[in-house]
Amino acid sequence: MSPTPLSARALETLLGEWRGGSSAYVGLSERIRLLLLDGRLASHTRLPAERELGERLGVSRTTVTAAYRALRGAGYLQSVRGSGSVVALPGALAPAAEPITGILDFSQASMPALPGLTDAAVAAAGDLSRHLGGSGFDPVGIPELREALAERYRVRGLPTSADEIMVTLGAQHAIALLARVLISRGDRVLIEMPTYPHAYEALRAAGGRLVPVSVAAADEAGLASGTAPGWDEPALLQALQRSNPVLGYLMPDFQNPTGQSMPIDQRERVIAAAAASGTVLLVDETIAEFDIDRAGEYPPFAAHAEGAREAGAVVSIGSVGKSVWGGIRIGWIRADPALIRRLVGARSSNDLGTPLLEQLLVTRLLPEMPQILAHRAQQLRAGRDHLERRLAERFPSWSVPHPDGGITAWVNLGQPVSSQLALAARNHGLLVTAGPRFGIDGAFERFLRLPFSPNPEQMDRAVDALGLAWESLARHPLPETGFLADVV
Structure with a gap:
C-alpha cells in the first residue's frame, strides 16, 4: 500500500499552536507524535518534504530536519525509499498478557437502543x-414531526412554531450544514476547549478560524489559585x-467532555454579548436533557x-442519537x-x-420523551456511580469528577500520558479516546474521557484493561520525546 501524502498546509492546520517553551524542533516533533498517537494523523501517512x-511553518529546514530525526529515533517515522518520511506507530509496548478475544x-x-424500539418501528x-x-424526498421535515418538536420546546x-424547525440527519449533519451556510473561509469561529471533536472538524472544514475559550473541569489543577470550574467568562465575553x-x-x-453546565445568569450575559457582536451561537443540546441529579x-x-x-443570535440543535439510539439518524435545527x-x-448540494420512516418513528416517540429520559437517567446514575467506585478502587491517584448529568467523565490522570495510555489500552482490548482528541492544539494530555453509559460488566472490563495498560506504561514506556512522566 502506497503511503498517503499530506500537504504542508494540511499538516500546519493539524499542528495548531505547536510552539512552546522548548526548542522549536522538540515542540514540532512532540506535536506530530501526539497527532499520530491520538489518531488525527493516520499511520502510513507521508509527511511533507x-x-x-519549513517554509510553511516559518522555520528553517534545519529545524524540521531535527524534528524528523527525533521522530525516527523514537520509532515514529520511517524513511521509505521513493516515499520520503512516513509516520508509523512504534511497536514498543509489550504484548498483552492474554490473547484479546474482543474489542471493547x-x-x-453512546447509549444502547431504547427498549421497545422494534415495536415502535413496526408501528411507525x-x-x-x-x-x-x-416523491419521498424531504429536505425540511414532515409537518407532524416538526410540530411535535416545536411542542417539545x-x-x-421555549415558545416555538413548526416553521422554526428543520429536521436533519442527526446533530452532526446539522452542525456541518450550519457551518457551510454561515461561515465563509477565514471567518473567526468561537469554540470551547476542550470540545466535541467532530464539531471543530466541521467548523474548520467550512473555513473557520477557531477562537478557543477554556472550559475547566470541577477538579482541574489550578482551581486553588482562583480558577473557577466551567466557562472562562471574561475570556468568552472578550x-x-x-x-x-x-x-x-x-x-x-x-x-x-467536561460535564459542566453553564449557570443561568451566565447564559443571559453570553447571549447579550453575542447579539451585540453579531455572532450566531450554535448551541448543541444533544445531551441537554440527560439530567441525573443537577440542582x-x-x-x-x-x-x-x-x-x-437576542433570539436571532441563538440557533439550537438536537437529536435522538443519544436518547433513543445512534442508529436512528434524526436530528433537528431550531432557528429563525x-x-x-x-x-x-x-441542503440539496449534499x-x-x-428518511420518512425514521421521521415517523421519532414522531411516535416524542410524546413519550419524559418517560424515556427518566429511564435514561436511571441507567446513567447507576453507570456513573459504578464507574466512580471502580476507578477509585483501581486508580486512587486519579482525580475522578462527579458529573450531575451527561454521559461521560473527564478524568484527570495526574500525569501527561493520556495518548500513551490509550495506545497501551488497545493491546488489552480497549478502545478509549485520549484527552488531546478534544483539543485543537495537542493539549489535555492529563485527561481521559470515559463514558459511563455502558453496562456494569463492560465497565468492569474497561477498568481492568486500563489497569493493565497503566501497569504496562511503567514496565514498557513508549520512547520518550519529552511528554512522558514517571508512571507509578
Whole structure:
C-alpha cells in the first residue's frame, strides 16, 4: 500500500499552536507524535518534504530536519525509499498478557437502543402509507414531526412554531450544514476547549478560524489559585467583543467532555454579548436533557434571550442519537424561519432529505420523551456511580469528577500520558479516546474521557484493561520525546 501524502498546509492546520517553551524542533516533533498517537494523523501517512514544511511553518529546514530525526529515533517515522518520511506507530509496548478475544469500544459516548424500539418501528411503518403518494424526498421535515418538536420546546419553556424547525440527519449533519451556510473561509469561529471533536472538524472544514475559550473541569489543577470550574467568562465575553466571530459553538448543558453546565445568569450575559457582536451561537443540546441529579431548572438555552435581536443570535440543535439510539439518524435545527429557508436551499448540494420512516418513528416517540429520559437517567446514575467506585478502587491517584448529568467523565490522570495510555489500552482490548482528541492544539494530555453509559460488566472490563495498560506504561514506556512522566 502506497503511503498517503499530506500537504504542508494540511499538516500546519493539524499542528495548531505547536510552539512552546522548548526548542522549536522538540515542540514540532512532540506535536506530530501526539497527532499520530491520538489518531488525527493516520499511520502510513507521508509527511511533507522538510524544506516545504519549513517554509510553511516559518522555520528553517534545519529545524524540521531535527524534528524528523527525533521522530525516527523514537520509532515514529520511517524513511521509505521513493516515499520520503512516513509516520508509523512504534511497536514498543509489550504484548498483552492474554490473547484479546474482543474489542471493547469506549471511544464513543453512546447509549444502547431504547427498549421497545422494534415495536415502535413496526408501528411507525403503518403510518408510511399516507406519504407514499409523494416523491419521498424531504429536505425540511414532515409537518407532524416538526410540530411535535416545536411542542417539545414549548413544554420545556421555549415558545416555538413548526416553521422554526428543520429536521436533519442527526446533530452532526446539522452542525456541518450550519457551518457551510454561515461561515465563509477565514471567518473567526468561537469554540470551547476542550470540545466535541467532530464539531471543530466541521467548523474548520467550512473555513473557520477557531477562537478557543477554556472550559475547566470541577477538579482541574489550578482551581486553588482562583480558577473557577466551567466557562472562562471574561475570556468568552472578550472573544465575542474583540474577535467578532460569525459563529460560536457551545454545549452549555453537560458539556462534552467536561460535564459542566453553564449557570443561568451566565447564559443571559453570553447571549447579550453575542447579539451585540453579531455572532450566531450554535448551541448543541444533544445531551441537554440527560439530567441525573443537577440542582435547579434549566430550560433550553434560547429561552434566556430577550427580544428579537437576542433570539436571532441563538440557533439550537438536537437529536435522538443519544436518547433513543445512534442508529436512528434524526436530528433537528431550531432557528429563525428565514435561516431555516436558507438551510433548506443549501441542503440539496449534499443530500436530498431525511428518511420518512425514521421521521415517523421519532414522531411516535416524542410524546413519550419524559418517560424515556427518566429511564435514561436511571441507567446513567447507576453507570456513573459504578464507574466512580471502580476507578477509585483501581486508580486512587486519579482525580475522578462527579458529573450531575451527561454521559461521560473527564478524568484527570495526574500525569501527561493520556495518548500513551490509550495506545497501551488497545493491546488489552480497549478502545478509549485520549484527552488531546478534544483539543485543537495537542493539549489535555492529563485527561481521559470515559463514558459511563455502558453496562456494569463492560465497565468492569474497561477498568481492568486500563489497569493493565497503566501497569504496562511503567514496565514498557513508549520512547520518550519529552511528554512522558514517571508512571507509578
